[in-house]
Amino acid sequence: MAIVNLQNVTYKYPLTESLALNNINLQVNEGEFVAIVGPNGAGKSTLCYTLAGFVPHFFKGELTGMVEVAGVESQKSKLHEWVLNVGLAFQNPFNQISGAKYTVYEELAFGLENIGIPRDEIKIRVEDAMSLTGIRDLADRSPYSLSGGQQQRVALTSILVMQPKVLVLDEPTSQMDPIGTREVFGVIRQMAHRGLTVILVEHKVEWIANFADRVVALKDGSILLEGTPSEVLTSDLLAENGFGIxxxxxxxxxxxxxxxxxxxxxxxxxxxxxxxxxxxxxxxxxxxxx
Ligand SMILES: Nc1ncnc2c1ncn2[C@@H]1O[C@H](COP(=O)(O)OP(=O)(O)OP(=O)(O)O)[C@@H](O)[C@H]1O
Ligand SMILES: [Mg+2]
Structure with missing residues:
Protein backbone atom coordinates (compact mmCIF):
# COMPACT_ATOMS: atom_id res chain seq x y z
CA MET A 1 0.00 0.00 0.00
CA ALA A 2 1.26 3.47 -0.86
CA ILE A 3 2.09 5.49 2.24
CA VAL A 4 3.36 8.42 0.15
CA ASN A 5 1.22 9.59 -2.72
CA LEU A 6 2.12 12.60 -4.87
CA GLN A 7 -0.24 13.45 -7.71
CA ASN A 8 0.53 16.11 -10.30
CA VAL A 9 2.61 18.09 -7.83
CA THR A 10 3.86 21.37 -9.21
CA TYR A 11 5.59 24.04 -7.15
CA LYS A 12 7.09 27.47 -7.63
CA TYR A 13 9.04 29.32 -4.89
CA PRO A 14 7.83 32.85 -4.11
CA LEU A 15 9.12 35.55 -6.47
CA THR A 16 10.49 33.04 -9.00
CA GLU A 17 9.41 32.29 -12.55
CA SER A 18 10.53 28.71 -13.10
CA LEU A 19 8.93 25.61 -11.61
CA ALA A 20 11.03 23.93 -8.92
CA LEU A 21 8.76 20.85 -9.20
CA ASN A 22 6.94 20.13 -12.42
CA ASN A 23 4.08 17.63 -12.39
CA ILE A 24 5.56 15.04 -10.06
CA ASN A 25 3.69 11.75 -9.71
CA LEU A 26 5.22 9.45 -7.15
CA GLN A 27 3.89 6.63 -4.99
CA VAL A 28 6.04 5.03 -2.32
CA ASN A 29 4.92 1.85 -0.59
CA GLU A 30 5.11 1.30 3.13
CA GLY A 31 8.55 -0.09 4.01
CA GLU A 32 10.01 0.80 0.63
CA PHE A 33 13.49 2.37 0.32
CA VAL A 34 13.51 4.89 -2.52
CA ALA A 35 16.57 6.86 -3.59
CA ILE A 36 16.36 10.19 -5.42
CA VAL A 37 19.18 11.25 -7.73
CA GLY A 38 19.63 14.33 -9.88
CA PRO A 39 22.06 17.06 -10.90
CA ASN A 40 22.35 20.32 -8.92
CA GLY A 41 19.16 22.34 -8.97
CA ALA A 42 17.06 19.35 -10.12
CA GLY A 43 14.58 19.91 -7.27
CA LYS A 44 15.69 17.12 -4.91
CA SER A 45 15.69 19.28 -1.77
CA THR A 46 12.45 20.93 -2.85
CA LEU A 47 10.88 17.49 -3.16
CA CYS A 48 12.11 16.70 0.38
CA TYR A 49 10.62 19.97 1.70
CA THR A 50 7.35 19.09 -0.01
CA LEU A 51 7.25 15.63 1.55
CA ALA A 52 8.08 17.14 4.93
CA GLY A 53 5.38 19.82 4.69
CA PHE A 54 7.81 22.79 4.65
CA VAL A 55 6.42 23.38 1.18
CA PRO A 56 3.88 24.99 1.38
CA HIS A 57 3.65 25.60 5.15
CA PHE A 58 7.02 27.31 5.57
CA PHE A 59 8.27 28.29 2.11
CA LYS A 60 4.86 29.51 0.83
CA GLY A 61 4.94 29.90 -2.96
CA GLU A 62 2.49 28.15 -5.27
CA LEU A 63 1.81 24.45 -4.79
CA THR A 64 -0.73 22.57 -6.88
CA GLY A 65 -1.60 18.89 -7.00
CA MET A 66 -1.87 16.54 -4.05
CA VAL A 67 0.70 15.60 -1.40
CA GLU A 68 -0.59 12.77 0.76
CA VAL A 69 1.20 10.77 3.46
CA ALA A 70 -0.53 8.03 5.46
CA GLY A 71 -3.87 9.08 4.01
CA VAL A 72 -3.59 12.74 5.09
CA GLU A 73 -3.10 15.67 2.72
CA SER A 74 -0.32 18.06 3.70
CA GLN A 75 -2.23 21.16 2.56
CA LYS A 76 -5.02 20.24 4.98
CA SER A 77 -2.65 19.48 7.86
CA LYS A 78 -0.66 21.66 10.26
CA LEU A 79 3.14 21.49 10.23
CA HIS A 80 3.37 20.39 13.89
CA GLU A 81 1.07 17.45 13.12
CA TRP A 82 2.92 16.65 9.93
CA VAL A 83 6.27 16.08 11.70
CA LEU A 84 4.79 12.90 13.18
CA ASN A 85 4.26 11.57 9.66
CA VAL A 86 7.48 12.66 8.00
CA GLY A 87 10.92 13.35 9.50
CA LEU A 88 13.37 15.29 7.33
CA ALA A 89 17.14 15.44 7.74
CA PHE A 90 18.16 18.66 6.01
CA GLN A 91 20.91 18.78 3.39
CA ASN A 92 22.72 21.30 5.62
CA PRO A 93 22.58 19.85 9.16
CA PHE A 94 23.20 23.30 10.63
CA ASN A 95 19.61 24.17 9.65
CA GLN A 96 18.37 21.36 11.86
CA ILE A 97 19.73 22.79 15.12
CA SER A 98 17.04 24.59 17.06
CA GLY A 99 19.39 27.16 18.60
CA ALA A 100 17.37 26.85 21.80
CA LYS A 101 19.40 24.19 23.59
CA TYR A 102 22.87 23.96 25.10
CA THR A 103 23.58 20.24 24.75
CA VAL A 104 23.02 17.56 22.16
CA TYR A 105 20.93 15.58 24.66
CA GLU A 106 18.60 18.56 25.27
CA GLU A 107 18.45 19.20 21.55
CA LEU A 108 17.33 15.62 20.92
CA ALA A 109 14.76 15.78 23.73
CA PHE A 110 13.39 19.13 22.50
CA GLY A 111 11.08 17.80 19.76
CA LEU A 112 9.68 15.16 22.11
CA GLU A 113 9.03 17.69 24.88
CA ASN A 114 7.15 19.80 22.35
CA ILE A 115 4.73 16.98 21.60
CA GLY A 116 4.23 16.18 25.28
CA ILE A 117 6.09 12.87 25.61
CA PRO A 118 6.68 11.94 29.30
CA ARG A 119 10.18 12.55 30.65
CA ASP A 120 10.96 8.84 31.28
CA GLU A 121 10.05 7.88 27.76
CA ILE A 122 12.06 10.79 26.34
CA LYS A 123 15.15 9.49 28.12
CA ILE A 124 14.69 5.99 26.72
CA ARG A 125 14.00 7.17 23.20
CA VAL A 126 16.93 9.61 23.14
CA GLU A 127 19.41 7.10 24.57
CA ASP A 128 18.27 4.33 22.21
CA ALA A 129 18.58 6.60 19.19
CA MET A 130 21.99 7.91 20.31
CA SER A 131 23.29 4.34 20.62
CA LEU A 132 21.96 3.48 17.18
CA THR A 133 23.70 6.40 15.47
CA GLY A 134 26.84 6.14 17.61
CA ILE A 135 26.72 9.57 19.25
CA ARG A 136 26.41 8.73 22.96
CA ASP A 137 29.73 10.46 23.61
CA LEU A 138 28.34 13.71 22.17
CA ALA A 139 25.42 13.96 24.62
CA ASP A 140 26.89 16.80 26.71
CA ARG A 141 28.49 18.74 23.86
CA SER A 142 27.11 21.95 22.47
CA PRO A 143 25.41 21.32 19.10
CA TYR A 144 27.43 24.23 17.73
CA SER A 145 30.80 22.72 18.69
CA LEU A 146 30.36 19.70 16.41
CA SER A 147 31.95 18.89 13.07
CA GLY A 148 29.71 18.71 9.99
CA GLY A 149 29.67 14.91 10.10
CA GLN A 150 28.77 14.90 13.82
CA GLN A 151 26.00 17.43 13.16
CA GLN A 152 24.64 15.14 10.46
CA ARG A 153 24.51 12.26 12.95
CA VAL A 154 22.72 14.48 15.47
CA ALA A 155 20.28 15.58 12.76
CA LEU A 156 19.51 11.96 11.86
CA THR A 157 19.12 11.09 15.56
CA SER A 158 16.76 14.01 16.12
CA ILE A 159 14.47 12.53 13.49
CA LEU A 160 14.70 8.94 14.71
CA VAL A 161 13.60 9.93 18.23
CA MET A 162 10.36 11.31 16.78
CA GLN A 163 9.58 7.88 15.27
CA PRO A 164 7.97 9.24 12.10
CA LYS A 165 6.27 6.96 9.57
CA VAL A 166 8.47 8.19 6.74
CA LEU A 167 12.16 9.16 6.89
CA VAL A 168 13.30 11.72 4.33
CA LEU A 169 17.06 12.16 4.18
CA ASP A 170 18.63 14.87 2.03
CA GLU A 171 22.26 13.82 1.41
CA PRO A 172 22.69 12.68 5.03
CA THR A 173 26.37 11.76 4.68
CA SER A 174 27.59 14.64 2.51
CA GLN A 175 29.99 15.85 5.24
CA MET A 176 31.18 12.43 6.39
CA ASP A 177 34.30 10.40 5.72
CA PRO A 178 33.93 6.88 4.24
CA ILE A 179 33.78 5.26 7.70
CA GLY A 180 31.06 7.61 8.94
CA THR A 181 29.19 7.10 5.67
CA ARG A 182 29.29 3.33 6.03
CA GLU A 183 28.05 3.52 9.63
CA VAL A 184 25.22 5.89 8.84
CA PHE A 185 24.09 3.88 5.82
CA GLY A 186 24.12 0.87 8.15
CA VAL A 187 21.70 2.71 10.46
CA ILE A 188 19.49 3.76 7.56
CA ARG A 189 19.39 0.23 6.22
CA GLN A 190 18.51 -1.07 9.68
CA MET A 191 15.60 1.40 9.86
CA ALA A 192 14.44 0.23 6.43
CA HIS A 193 14.62 -3.40 7.57
CA ARG A 194 12.43 -2.51 10.55
CA GLY A 195 9.75 -1.50 8.07
CA LEU A 196 10.27 2.26 8.05
CA THR A 197 9.69 3.94 4.70
CA VAL A 198 12.87 5.72 3.59
CA ILE A 199 13.30 8.36 0.90
CA LEU A 200 16.96 9.22 0.43
CA VAL A 201 18.57 11.90 -1.73
CA GLU A 202 22.08 10.70 -2.45
CA HIS A 203 24.99 11.27 -4.83
CA LYS A 204 26.89 8.15 -3.75
CA VAL A 205 25.36 5.89 -6.38
CA GLU A 206 27.29 2.78 -5.40
CA TRP A 207 25.59 2.90 -1.99
CA ILE A 208 22.21 3.35 -3.63
CA ALA A 209 22.86 0.33 -5.86
CA ASN A 210 23.46 -1.76 -2.75
CA PHE A 211 20.59 -0.51 -0.59
CA ALA A 212 17.67 1.03 -2.46
CA ASP A 213 14.60 -0.80 -3.76
CA ARG A 214 13.91 1.84 -6.38
CA VAL A 215 15.61 4.91 -7.83
CA VAL A 216 13.89 8.07 -9.04
CA ALA A 217 15.93 10.34 -11.32
CA LEU A 218 14.94 13.99 -11.12
CA LYS A 219 15.89 16.67 -13.67
CA ASP A 220 14.55 20.24 -13.95
CA GLY A 221 11.82 19.49 -11.42
CA SER A 222 10.47 16.47 -13.33
CA ILE A 223 10.93 12.72 -13.02
CA LEU A 224 13.14 11.71 -15.94
CA LEU A 225 13.29 8.01 -15.13
CA GLU A 226 12.42 5.57 -12.37
CA GLY A 227 13.03 1.88 -11.83
CA THR A 228 15.38 -0.54 -10.14
CA PRO A 229 18.78 0.89 -9.11
CA SER A 230 20.54 -1.09 -11.81
CA GLU A 231 18.12 -0.01 -14.56
CA VAL A 232 18.19 3.67 -13.69
CA LEU A 233 21.81 4.13 -12.64
CA THR A 234 23.21 2.50 -15.79
CA SER A 235 20.85 4.25 -18.19
CA ASP A 236 22.40 6.27 -21.04
CA LEU A 237 19.81 8.96 -20.26
CA LEU A 238 21.51 9.72 -16.94
CA ALA A 239 24.93 9.98 -18.54
CA GLU A 240 23.51 12.33 -21.20
CA ASN A 241 21.73 14.55 -18.66
CA GLY A 242 24.54 15.51 -16.30
CA PHE A 243 23.78 13.05 -13.49
CA GLY A 244 26.55 11.70 -11.29
CA ILE A 245 27.55 8.30 -12.67
N1 LIG B 1 14.32 29.21 -1.27
C1 LIG B 1 14.31 29.26 -2.61
N2 LIG B 1 13.77 30.32 -3.28
C2 LIG B 1 13.75 30.36 -4.61
N3 LIG B 1 14.21 29.38 -5.42
C3 LIG B 1 14.74 28.30 -4.83
C4 LIG B 1 14.85 28.18 -3.41
N4 LIG B 1 15.44 27.00 -3.11
C5 LIG B 1 15.70 26.41 -4.30
N5 LIG B 1 15.29 27.19 -5.33
C6 LIG B 1 15.39 26.85 -6.77
O1 LIG B 1 14.61 25.68 -7.01
C7 LIG B 1 15.27 24.80 -7.91
C8 LIG B 1 15.49 23.44 -7.25
O2 LIG B 1 16.40 23.60 -6.18
P1 LIG B 1 16.74 22.44 -5.15
O3 LIG B 1 17.52 23.05 -4.06
O4 LIG B 1 15.49 21.72 -4.81
O5 LIG B 1 17.67 21.49 -6.06
P2 LIG B 1 18.58 20.25 -5.61
O6 LIG B 1 18.31 19.17 -6.60
O7 LIG B 1 18.36 19.95 -4.18
O8 LIG B 1 20.06 20.80 -5.86
P3 LIG B 1 21.45 20.45 -5.06
O9 LIG B 1 21.99 19.19 -5.71
O10 LIG B 1 22.30 21.61 -5.36
O11 LIG B 1 21.16 20.27 -3.62
C9 LIG B 1 16.57 25.49 -8.30
O12 LIG B 1 16.36 26.15 -9.53
C10 LIG B 1 16.80 26.47 -7.17
O13 LIG B 1 17.51 27.61 -7.63
MG1 LIG C 1 19.55 19.87 -2.51
Missing part, protein backbone atom coordinates in the same frame (compact mmCIF):
# COMPACT_ATOMS: atom_id res chain seq x y z
CA UNK A 246 29.50 5.50 -11.01
CA UNK A 247 33.06 5.29 -12.33
CA UNK A 248 32.49 1.57 -12.94
CA UNK A 249 29.51 2.32 -15.15
CA UNK A 250 31.56 4.87 -17.14
CA UNK A 251 34.48 2.49 -17.63
CA UNK A 252 32.24 -0.39 -18.65
CA UNK A 253 30.31 1.85 -21.06
CA UNK A 254 33.59 2.68 -22.84
CA UNK A 255 34.62 -0.97 -22.79
CA UNK A 256 31.24 -1.94 -24.27
CA UNK A 257 31.75 0.47 -27.17
CA UNK A 258 34.92 -1.50 -27.97
CA UNK A 259 33.23 -4.86 -27.55
CA UNK A 260 35.01 -5.52 -24.25
CA UNK A 261 31.92 -5.64 -21.99
CA UNK A 262 29.94 -8.81 -22.63
CA UNK A 263 27.01 -8.46 -20.22
CA UNK A 264 23.83 -6.75 -21.26
CA UNK A 265 23.58 -4.54 -18.16
CA UNK A 266 26.39 -2.17 -17.21
CA UNK A 267 27.75 -2.36 -13.64
CA UNK A 268 27.28 0.22 -10.86
CA UNK A 269 29.41 -1.31 -8.10
CA UNK A 270 32.97 -2.60 -8.07
CA UNK A 271 31.74 -6.16 -7.49
CA UNK A 272 29.46 -6.01 -10.55
CA UNK A 273 32.32 -4.60 -12.62
CA UNK A 274 34.74 -7.34 -11.54
CA UNK A 275 32.14 -10.01 -12.25
CA UNK A 276 31.40 -8.60 -15.71
CA UNK A 277 35.01 -8.04 -16.78
CA UNK A 278 35.84 -11.61 -15.69
CA UNK A 279 33.71 -12.71 -18.66
CA UNK A 280 35.94 -10.84 -21.11
CA UNK A 281 38.76 -13.13 -22.26
CA UNK A 282 42.22 -11.60 -21.81
CA UNK A 283 44.91 -11.80 -24.51
CA UNK A 284 46.11 -15.36 -25.08
CA UNK A 285 49.61 -16.11 -23.71
CA UNK A 286 51.03 -16.72 -27.22
CA UNK A 287 49.64 -13.37 -28.38
CA UNK A 288 51.54 -11.42 -25.74
CA UNK A 289 54.45 -9.25 -26.80
CA UNK A 290 53.68 -9.47 -30.53
Missing amino acids: SRYTSVARKAKAQGLWKKERLPVTLDEAVEGFALTPGPSPEGRGE
Whole structure:
Protein backbone atom coordinates (compact mmCIF):
# COMPACT_ATOMS: atom_id res chain seq x y z
CA MET A 1 0.00 0.00 0.00
CA ALA A 2 1.26 3.47 -0.86
CA ILE A 3 2.09 5.49 2.24
CA VAL A 4 3.36 8.42 0.15
CA ASN A 5 1.22 9.59 -2.72
CA LEU A 6 2.12 12.60 -4.87
CA GLN A 7 -0.24 13.45 -7.71
CA ASN A 8 0.53 16.11 -10.30
CA VAL A 9 2.61 18.09 -7.83
CA THR A 10 3.86 21.37 -9.21
CA TYR A 11 5.59 24.04 -7.15
CA LYS A 12 7.09 27.47 -7.63
CA TYR A 13 9.04 29.32 -4.89
CA PRO A 14 7.83 32.85 -4.11
CA LEU A 15 9.12 35.55 -6.47
CA THR A 16 10.49 33.04 -9.00
CA GLU A 17 9.41 32.29 -12.55
CA SER A 18 10.53 28.71 -13.10
CA LEU A 19 8.93 25.61 -11.61
CA ALA A 20 11.03 23.93 -8.92
CA LEU A 21 8.76 20.85 -9.20
CA ASN A 22 6.94 20.13 -12.42
CA ASN A 23 4.08 17.63 -12.39
CA ILE A 24 5.56 15.04 -10.06
CA ASN A 25 3.69 11.75 -9.71
CA LEU A 26 5.22 9.45 -7.15
CA GLN A 27 3.89 6.63 -4.99
CA VAL A 28 6.04 5.03 -2.32
CA ASN A 29 4.92 1.85 -0.59
CA GLU A 30 5.11 1.30 3.13
CA GLY A 31 8.55 -0.09 4.01
CA GLU A 32 10.01 0.80 0.63
CA PHE A 33 13.49 2.37 0.32
CA VAL A 34 13.51 4.89 -2.52
CA ALA A 35 16.57 6.86 -3.59
CA ILE A 36 16.36 10.19 -5.42
CA VAL A 37 19.18 11.25 -7.73
CA GLY A 38 19.63 14.33 -9.88
CA PRO A 39 22.06 17.06 -10.90
CA ASN A 40 22.35 20.32 -8.92
CA GLY A 41 19.16 22.34 -8.97
CA ALA A 42 17.06 19.35 -10.12
CA GLY A 43 14.58 19.91 -7.27
CA LYS A 44 15.69 17.12 -4.91
CA SER A 45 15.69 19.28 -1.77
CA THR A 46 12.45 20.93 -2.85
CA LEU A 47 10.88 17.49 -3.16
CA CYS A 48 12.11 16.70 0.38
CA TYR A 49 10.62 19.97 1.70
CA THR A 50 7.35 19.09 -0.01
CA LEU A 51 7.25 15.63 1.55
CA ALA A 52 8.08 17.14 4.93
CA GLY A 53 5.38 19.82 4.69
CA PHE A 54 7.81 22.79 4.65
CA VAL A 55 6.42 23.38 1.18
CA PRO A 56 3.88 24.99 1.38
CA HIS A 57 3.65 25.60 5.15
CA PHE A 58 7.02 27.31 5.57
CA PHE A 59 8.27 28.29 2.11
CA LYS A 60 4.86 29.51 0.83
CA GLY A 61 4.94 29.90 -2.96
CA GLU A 62 2.49 28.15 -5.27
CA LEU A 63 1.81 24.45 -4.79
CA THR A 64 -0.73 22.57 -6.88
CA GLY A 65 -1.60 18.89 -7.00
CA MET A 66 -1.87 16.54 -4.05
CA VAL A 67 0.70 15.60 -1.40
CA GLU A 68 -0.59 12.77 0.76
CA VAL A 69 1.20 10.77 3.46
CA ALA A 70 -0.53 8.03 5.46
CA GLY A 71 -3.87 9.08 4.01
CA VAL A 72 -3.59 12.74 5.09
CA GLU A 73 -3.10 15.67 2.72
CA SER A 74 -0.32 18.06 3.70
CA GLN A 75 -2.23 21.16 2.56
CA LYS A 76 -5.02 20.24 4.98
CA SER A 77 -2.65 19.48 7.86
CA LYS A 78 -0.66 21.66 10.26
CA LEU A 79 3.14 21.49 10.23
CA HIS A 80 3.37 20.39 13.89
CA GLU A 81 1.07 17.45 13.12
CA TRP A 82 2.92 16.65 9.93
CA VAL A 83 6.27 16.08 11.70
CA LEU A 84 4.79 12.90 13.18
CA ASN A 85 4.26 11.57 9.66
CA VAL A 86 7.48 12.66 8.00
CA GLY A 87 10.92 13.35 9.50
CA LEU A 88 13.37 15.29 7.33
CA ALA A 89 17.14 15.44 7.74
CA PHE A 90 18.16 18.66 6.01
CA GLN A 91 20.91 18.78 3.39
CA ASN A 92 22.72 21.30 5.62
CA PRO A 93 22.58 19.85 9.16
CA PHE A 94 23.20 23.30 10.63
CA ASN A 95 19.61 24.17 9.65
CA GLN A 96 18.37 21.36 11.86
CA ILE A 97 19.73 22.79 15.12
CA SER A 98 17.04 24.59 17.06
CA GLY A 99 19.39 27.16 18.60
CA ALA A 100 17.37 26.85 21.80
CA LYS A 101 19.40 24.19 23.59
CA TYR A 102 22.87 23.96 25.10
CA THR A 103 23.58 20.24 24.75
CA VAL A 104 23.02 17.56 22.16
CA TYR A 105 20.93 15.58 24.66
CA GLU A 106 18.60 18.56 25.27
CA GLU A 107 18.45 19.20 21.55
CA LEU A 108 17.33 15.62 20.92
CA ALA A 109 14.76 15.78 23.73
CA PHE A 110 13.39 19.13 22.50
CA GLY A 111 11.08 17.80 19.76
CA LEU A 112 9.68 15.16 22.11
CA GLU A 113 9.03 17.69 24.88
CA ASN A 114 7.15 19.80 22.35
CA ILE A 115 4.73 16.98 21.60
CA GLY A 116 4.23 16.18 25.28
CA ILE A 117 6.09 12.87 25.61
CA PRO A 118 6.68 11.94 29.30
CA ARG A 119 10.18 12.55 30.65
CA ASP A 120 10.96 8.84 31.28
CA GLU A 121 10.05 7.88 27.76
CA ILE A 122 12.06 10.79 26.34
CA LYS A 123 15.15 9.49 28.12
CA ILE A 124 14.69 5.99 26.72
CA ARG A 125 14.00 7.17 23.20
CA VAL A 126 16.93 9.61 23.14
CA GLU A 127 19.41 7.10 24.57
CA ASP A 128 18.27 4.33 22.21
CA ALA A 129 18.58 6.60 19.19
CA MET A 130 21.99 7.91 20.31
CA SER A 131 23.29 4.34 20.62
CA LEU A 132 21.96 3.48 17.18
CA THR A 133 23.70 6.40 15.47
CA GLY A 134 26.84 6.14 17.61
CA ILE A 135 26.72 9.57 19.25
CA ARG A 136 26.41 8.73 22.96
CA ASP A 137 29.73 10.46 23.61
CA LEU A 138 28.34 13.71 22.17
CA ALA A 139 25.42 13.96 24.62
CA ASP A 140 26.89 16.80 26.71
CA ARG A 141 28.49 18.74 23.86
CA SER A 142 27.11 21.95 22.47
CA PRO A 143 25.41 21.32 19.10
CA TYR A 144 27.43 24.23 17.73
CA SER A 145 30.80 22.72 18.69
CA LEU A 146 30.36 19.70 16.41
CA SER A 147 31.95 18.89 13.07
CA GLY A 148 29.71 18.71 9.99
CA GLY A 149 29.67 14.91 10.10
CA GLN A 150 28.77 14.90 13.82
CA GLN A 151 26.00 17.43 13.16
CA GLN A 152 24.64 15.14 10.46
CA ARG A 153 24.51 12.26 12.95
CA VAL A 154 22.72 14.48 15.47
CA ALA A 155 20.28 15.58 12.76
CA LEU A 156 19.51 11.96 11.86
CA THR A 157 19.12 11.09 15.56
CA SER A 158 16.76 14.01 16.12
CA ILE A 159 14.47 12.53 13.49
CA LEU A 160 14.70 8.94 14.71
CA VAL A 161 13.60 9.93 18.23
CA MET A 162 10.36 11.31 16.78
CA GLN A 163 9.58 7.88 15.27
CA PRO A 164 7.97 9.24 12.10
CA LYS A 165 6.27 6.96 9.57
CA VAL A 166 8.47 8.19 6.74
CA LEU A 167 12.16 9.16 6.89
CA VAL A 168 13.30 11.72 4.33
CA LEU A 169 17.06 12.16 4.18
CA ASP A 170 18.63 14.87 2.03
CA GLU A 171 22.26 13.82 1.41
CA PRO A 172 22.69 12.68 5.03
CA THR A 173 26.37 11.76 4.68
CA SER A 174 27.59 14.64 2.51
CA GLN A 175 29.99 15.85 5.24
CA MET A 176 31.18 12.43 6.39
CA ASP A 177 34.30 10.40 5.72
CA PRO A 178 33.93 6.88 4.24
CA ILE A 179 33.78 5.26 7.70
CA GLY A 180 31.06 7.61 8.94
CA THR A 181 29.19 7.10 5.67
CA ARG A 182 29.29 3.33 6.03
CA GLU A 183 28.05 3.52 9.63
CA VAL A 184 25.22 5.89 8.84
CA PHE A 185 24.09 3.88 5.82
CA GLY A 186 24.12 0.87 8.15
CA VAL A 187 21.70 2.71 10.46
CA ILE A 188 19.49 3.76 7.56
CA ARG A 189 19.39 0.23 6.22
CA GLN A 190 18.51 -1.07 9.68
CA MET A 191 15.60 1.40 9.86
CA ALA A 192 14.44 0.23 6.43
CA HIS A 193 14.62 -3.40 7.57
CA ARG A 194 12.43 -2.51 10.55
CA GLY A 195 9.75 -1.50 8.07
CA LEU A 196 10.27 2.26 8.05
CA THR A 197 9.69 3.94 4.70
CA VAL A 198 12.87 5.72 3.59
CA ILE A 199 13.30 8.36 0.90
CA LEU A 200 16.96 9.22 0.43
CA VAL A 201 18.57 11.90 -1.73
CA GLU A 202 22.08 10.70 -2.45
CA HIS A 203 24.99 11.27 -4.83
CA LYS A 204 26.89 8.15 -3.75
CA VAL A 205 25.36 5.89 -6.38
CA GLU A 206 27.29 2.78 -5.40
CA TRP A 207 25.59 2.90 -1.99
CA ILE A 208 22.21 3.35 -3.63
CA ALA A 209 22.86 0.33 -5.86
CA ASN A 210 23.46 -1.76 -2.75
CA PHE A 211 20.59 -0.51 -0.59
CA ALA A 212 17.67 1.03 -2.46
CA ASP A 213 14.60 -0.80 -3.76
CA ARG A 214 13.91 1.84 -6.38
CA VAL A 215 15.61 4.91 -7.83
CA VAL A 216 13.89 8.07 -9.04
CA ALA A 217 15.93 10.34 -11.32
CA LEU A 218 14.94 13.99 -11.12
CA LYS A 219 15.89 16.67 -13.67
CA ASP A 220 14.55 20.24 -13.95
CA GLY A 221 11.82 19.49 -11.42
CA SER A 222 10.47 16.47 -13.33
CA ILE A 223 10.93 12.72 -13.02
CA LEU A 224 13.14 11.71 -15.94
CA LEU A 225 13.29 8.01 -15.13
CA GLU A 226 12.42 5.57 -12.37
CA GLY A 227 13.03 1.88 -11.83
CA THR A 228 15.38 -0.54 -10.14
CA PRO A 229 18.78 0.89 -9.11
CA SER A 230 20.54 -1.09 -11.81
CA GLU A 231 18.12 -0.01 -14.56
CA VAL A 232 18.19 3.67 -13.69
CA LEU A 233 21.81 4.13 -12.64
CA THR A 234 23.21 2.50 -15.79
CA SER A 235 20.85 4.25 -18.19
CA ASP A 236 22.40 6.27 -21.04
CA LEU A 237 19.81 8.96 -20.26
CA LEU A 238 21.51 9.72 -16.94
CA ALA A 239 24.93 9.98 -18.54
CA GLU A 240 23.51 12.33 -21.20
CA ASN A 241 21.73 14.55 -18.66
CA GLY A 242 24.54 15.51 -16.30
CA PHE A 243 23.78 13.05 -13.49
CA GLY A 244 26.55 11.70 -11.29
CA ILE A 245 27.55 8.30 -12.67
CA SER A 246 29.50 5.50 -11.01
CA ARG A 247 33.06 5.29 -12.33
CA TYR A 248 32.49 1.57 -12.94
CA THR A 249 29.51 2.32 -15.15
CA SER A 250 31.56 4.87 -17.14
CA VAL A 251 34.48 2.49 -17.63
CA ALA A 252 32.24 -0.39 -18.65
CA ARG A 253 30.31 1.85 -21.06
CA LYS A 254 33.59 2.68 -22.84
CA ALA A 255 34.62 -0.97 -22.79
CA LYS A 256 31.24 -1.94 -24.27
CA ALA A 257 31.75 0.47 -27.17
CA GLN A 258 34.92 -1.50 -27.97
CA GLY A 259 33.23 -4.86 -27.55
CA LEU A 260 35.01 -5.52 -24.25
CA TRP A 261 31.92 -5.64 -21.99
CA LYS A 262 29.94 -8.81 -22.63
CA LYS A 263 27.01 -8.46 -20.22
CA GLU A 264 23.83 -6.75 -21.26
CA ARG A 265 23.58 -4.54 -18.16
CA LEU A 266 26.39 -2.17 -17.21
CA PRO A 267 27.75 -2.36 -13.64
CA VAL A 268 27.28 0.22 -10.86
CA THR A 269 29.41 -1.31 -8.10
CA LEU A 270 32.97 -2.60 -8.07
CA ASP A 271 31.74 -6.16 -7.49
CA GLU A 272 29.46 -6.01 -10.55
CA ALA A 273 32.32 -4.60 -12.62
CA VAL A 274 34.74 -7.34 -11.54
CA GLU A 275 32.14 -10.01 -12.25
CA GLY A 276 31.40 -8.60 -15.71
CA PHE A 277 35.01 -8.04 -16.78
CA ALA A 278 35.84 -11.61 -15.69
CA LEU A 279 33.71 -12.71 -18.66
CA THR A 280 35.94 -10.84 -21.11
CA PRO A 281 38.76 -13.13 -22.26
CA GLY A 282 42.22 -11.60 -21.81
CA PRO A 283 44.91 -11.80 -24.51
CA SER A 284 46.11 -15.36 -25.08
CA PRO A 285 49.61 -16.11 -23.71
CA GLU A 286 51.03 -16.72 -27.22
CA GLY A 287 49.64 -13.37 -28.38
CA ARG A 288 51.54 -11.42 -25.74
CA GLY A 289 54.45 -9.25 -26.80
CA GLU A 290 53.68 -9.47 -30.53
N1 LIG B 1 14.32 29.21 -1.27
C1 LIG B 1 14.31 29.26 -2.61
N2 LIG B 1 13.77 30.32 -3.28
C2 LIG B 1 13.75 30.36 -4.61
N3 LIG B 1 14.21 29.38 -5.42
C3 LIG B 1 14.74 28.30 -4.83
C4 LIG B 1 14.85 28.18 -3.41
N4 LIG B 1 15.44 27.00 -3.11
C5 LIG B 1 15.70 26.41 -4.30
N5 LIG B 1 15.29 27.19 -5.33
C6 LIG B 1 15.39 26.85 -6.77
O1 LIG B 1 14.61 25.68 -7.01
C7 LIG B 1 15.27 24.80 -7.91
C8 LIG B 1 15.49 23.44 -7.25
O2 LIG B 1 16.40 23.60 -6.18
P1 LIG B 1 16.74 22.44 -5.15
O3 LIG B 1 17.52 23.05 -4.06
O4 LIG B 1 15.49 21.72 -4.81
O5 LIG B 1 17.67 21.49 -6.06
P2 LIG B 1 18.58 20.25 -5.61
O6 LIG B 1 18.31 19.17 -6.60
O7 LIG B 1 18.36 19.95 -4.18
O8 LIG B 1 20.06 20.80 -5.86
P3 LIG B 1 21.45 20.45 -5.06
O9 LIG B 1 21.99 19.19 -5.71
O10 LIG B 1 22.30 21.61 -5.36
O11 LIG B 1 21.16 20.27 -3.62
C9 LIG B 1 16.57 25.49 -8.30
O12 LIG B 1 16.36 26.15 -9.53
C10 LIG B 1 16.80 26.47 -7.17
O13 LIG B 1 17.51 27.61 -7.63
MG1 LIG C 1 19.55 19.87 -2.51
